[in-house]
Amino acid sequence: VNTSDALARIAAIVGPAGVIAPRDAQPLLRDQRELFRGEAALVVRPASTAECAEVLAVCHAAGLGVVPQGGNTGYCGGATPFDAGRQVLLSLTRMHRIREIDPLGFTMTVEAGVVLAAAQRAAEEAGLLFPLSMGSEGSCQIGGNLSTNAGGLAVLRYGTARDLVLGIEVVLPSGGVLSELKGLRKDNAGYDLRALFLGAEGTLGVITAAVLKLLPRPQVYETAWLAVAGPQAACELVARARRETGDQVSSAEYVSRRSLDLVLERLPEARDPLDVAHEHYLLLEIAATGDPSLVRSRFETVLQAAFEAGEVRDAAIADSGTQRAALWLLRERIPEAERRDGGSIKHDIAVRIGRIPELIERAEAELAPLGAHRLSFYGHIGDGNLHFNLLPPVGVALEAFRERTGGALTRRVYDLTAELGGSFSAEHGVGILKRDELEHYKSPEALRLMRAVKAALDPRGIMNPGKVVG
């Protein structure tokens, strides 16, 4: 099959409503962070699994690359196509149906293009909770969430995207459809095929639908902004709160003074909830069910014990939804504050929780001699996951900073993380941005196995070429 025939056939499969004209396609060809500017031979939005399957069958026969894309909010360029002649961008945006909600089974069956916030709302309308939650939830899509095994703000309690899936429907590179949408809580009939595609970033197939787990909706949230004695105290406090609340901690977010300062400086609506400045903060939230006054009193008991243990130095507890939002703003809008400041070099790293203090201490000491920079670090300390970001010195543009010292600084951050037994990608994945890191930091056995899986499932290498191990 020659390429132009194949492209014409694909356009016919999806119909006029399914083809995005080149001038409208520009936003889809750039990544969220504008690190990459891609190009594609064709940009299509199939309306159904059947159309997806037909498109893939044609691509397979013609050897055309297929780059699946959801809300295009990824941080690693994983959804950007890079070949104007031989790659097709497959946007799942039109597949946004919620197929079913099963309140007795606590499940929801959705198509890949359902926006995360819409999935959350649908669960809420059924009186239940879909707990996946992150800054991009207003535009990221379930298919992308699953393909990148998204993390976010409630992983400590509810797990990552992978943990919230009972089954998926996948269009395979050949155009076949693997349908595993039974929605069973237990199914040990052979290998766990779903797991292959969760976190594979579209390099093994296209996730087109999923059965998601729903959970009972918490009735009461308690949220506190805590000045803590240091990172070690923050880790101890998270463990204490988990033990003493019966694992009701839904979020435990660390914020360094430097990240808070950026927010206070760049966002006029931000206010420091405490009177005195501290170096280290923990945003701690529990999600519970039952009498609100009892939940509050238990939360205060935990904080009191932490105060007496010297872990907490000062605290502001939200007394209303407005106050809760004001506290969350200080954490959630750090990325925006960094952008307004001129942008940052991002590192999404994870170590064992107990090694967070050493990571922070050593990173500060070991980065200092490598070139001028400003630090902004914060993140999901309860998961051992920090966003360890580096800003250029005042007056230096991000691009110049990146070129001059970025490489050495980044290498030190990742080397240090590896020395502490950690990962260079906690939740953002690999995409095209971190391919070299994957090669460098994963063991030869792991890389060999990944390539064996890729070759077995996508022998022609058409799925998201050049990403991860492709």
Add this chain to the structure above:
Amino acid sequence: VNTSDALARIAAIVGPAGVIAPRDAQPLLRDQRELFRGEAALVVRPASTAECAEVLAVCHAAGLGVVPQGGNTGYCGGATPFDAGRQVLLSLTRMHRIREIDPLGFTMTVEAGVVLAAAQRAAEEAGLLFPLSMGSEGSCQIGGNLSTNAGGLAVLRYGTARDLVLGIEVVLPSGGVLSELKGLRKDNAGYDLRALFLGAEGTLGVITAAVLKLLPRPQVYETAWLAVAGPQAACELVARARRETGDQVSSAEYVSRRSLDLVLERLPEARDPLDVAHEHYLLLEIAATGDPSLVRSRFETVLQAAFEAGEVRDAAIADSGTQRAALWLLRERIPEAERRDGGSIKHDIAVRIGRIPELIERAEAELAPLGAHRLSFYGHIGDGNLHFNLLPPVGVALEAFRERTGGALTRRVYDLTAELGGSFSAEHGVGILKRDELEHYKSPEALRLMRAVKAALDPRGIMNPGKVVG
């Protein structure tokens, strides 16, 4: 390499303490249910991952099959070798070290041969909980639990074995070692290789160690034995209890009158906790933290609401550990009561929770015309998982029953389960017993993918030959 040289080399690798003499090996060559009588060229117990790796390298070079075995408590013959000339039984029993407990990270690193109950105790001694729990916990081992993705009594709250693993160490068929023991909560650096081996029943490699998730230890258990209006009422009640306790339900076990009768008849220590006989029971347990009187009062509020909704007809709530044990005995010892009665044909099936009522109703109606039998069904209704067992009519031996009508009855149970969108193996796996069912009930795409994975990871087919898709 010729076979006898290879066997001699393997014996030298593990040393005298690592070779089990033929007459001592007999219990390891039979499966738990005594459905199969196996044979092996050699039975070895390596003492370390390094020895395992050396053994596999020799087997790989010589083309010898390797059958990994843990506590040998499986129900599907998955750990039984079937070739006196060309298969080596690899028992993990000697690898029973708890390598590390990390209380801040809530993890425990253990070797494959650690007995489940020992892992539970080690967690308890650290003030934490390893929640995997099942009847065989006194002899089953972590390696087997992970290789079969074991389920058990606390899946509703804590998930199956797969959900309780952060990482594994695996000896690959070639003798290479994949070490993924970082113990990170989040790690999106490439494909989720762990997932390949969890539930693969030793057909892709040998799990030698794992990092397990630990959880806060609940302080209070509340346990009730409830007479419910029927299976539908039981399902509604589980959903109600999950919603109204903030997901503190740790177990929800259905017991049919017929299973209870078997227990009352066959176990002298069993007592019916209620005055009047009912057809359907639910053993409901919540695990909570906080003031015991508040936990009890919340539990009673849920039961009261269920009573008013007509879901519950009578209830016995445990007031002591002794009473709790007496209630659990009625559920946990059903398999033993069936054995004492002469044994049963077992079906470990799962459907969506909401389809349990239809499954029970149709199974009773559709099995009746196929031949005389007695029913005993019970199980993890909160997971949609029933053990739907068939006993021979009084006076007929199990073997005769199995031969005469067993095939037709089993086929109907599985067909019905499939018609209702369910699985023929919820938690027991495939092994050698359910290979035909796997072929029959899985989709061609799923089977093709499973075979592709098997061929990619174990191209010489040495791992647990003849099991699952091997």
